[in-house]
Amino acid sequence: MLGDNSYVLRKLHSLTGIIPLGLFIMEHFFINSFLLQGEEEFEGAVNFLHRIPYLWVLELLIAAAFVFHAGYGLYIVFTGKSNVGRYGYVRNWLFLFQRITAVVILVFLIVHVYTLRFSDLEITYAALSQALSSGFMVAILTLGVLATVFHLANGISTFLISWGITIGLRAQRFFGYASLFVFFVLLLVGINIIRLFG
Numbered sequence: 001m002l003g004d005n006s007y008v009l010r011k012l013h014s015l016t017g018i019i020p021l022g023l024f025i026m027e028h029f030f031i032n033s034f035l036l037q038g039e040e041e042f043e044g045a046v047n048f049l050h051r052i053p054y055l056w057v058l059e060l061l062i063a064a065a066f067v068f069h070a071g072y073g074l075y076i077v078f079t080g081k082s083n084v085g086r087y088g089y090v091r092n093w094l095f096l097f098q099r100i101t102a103v104v105i106l107v108f109l110i111v112h113v114y115t116l117r118f119s120d121l122e123i124t125y126a127a128l129s130q131a132l133s134s135g136f137m138v139a140i141l142t143l144g145v146l147a148t149v150f151h152l153a154n155g156i157s158t159f160l161i162s163w164g165i166t167i168g169l170r171a172q173r174f175f176g177y178a179s180l181f182v183f184f185v186l187l188l189v190g191i192n193i194i195r196l197f198g
């Protein structure tokens, strides 16, 4: 339906998944991990971020990339052909989970960004810890982290394939396992942040 532009749009969709979105998720986990060094270090890191010159330009670029990636991503999810039977068993499941997590992330991030960026909630350790005192909030955040980390880790391995970086089956398998490692590392870092707020 999108005709001749679809190759470029696909490539742009793929690229925005890594730059800036993937990099942003890693930076986000990194900054939140200052909690490991205590509440004051965490608040210091957040204040440092807020003082970055031209922060609004960075935020606008990330938001634009997100709107494009999510918009075209939804188009892929709802118009894409099923790949059942085209790849191995595991690949089919990963393909399906990439799409399910896309929709979960979309809903999660809209609520997450609204509450933490646009509502009155103060970004202090005390306020966040209070917000995370309910089991329901912890469960929602854990689901959001799980979906995002899966989508990014699996996305890295499909990105390497779609850009022709991993060509042979052996390379693809190796980076498949590498992305599993990335998945577990990011998951542990993410869960640890939620735990530290508890």
Ligand code: HEM
Residues within 6 Å of the ligand: 013, 014, 015, 016, 017, 018, 021, 022, 025, 069, 070, 071, 073, 074, 076, 077, 098, 099, 102, 103, 105, 106, 148, 151, 152, 154, 155, 156, 158, 159, 160, 162, 163
């Ligand atoms: C911050 C959140 C997100 C990150 C870091 C991210 C990252 C990525 C990455 C790295 C890929 C792999 C690209 C490739 O295979 O070349 C990808 C694929 C995909 N993303 Fe996202 N994404 C995010 C949010 C979303 C959202 C909200 C949607 C849609 C609602 C979405 C839909 C998709 C779809 C459908 C694919 C698979 C594309 C394909 O198989 O051709 N993503 N994403």
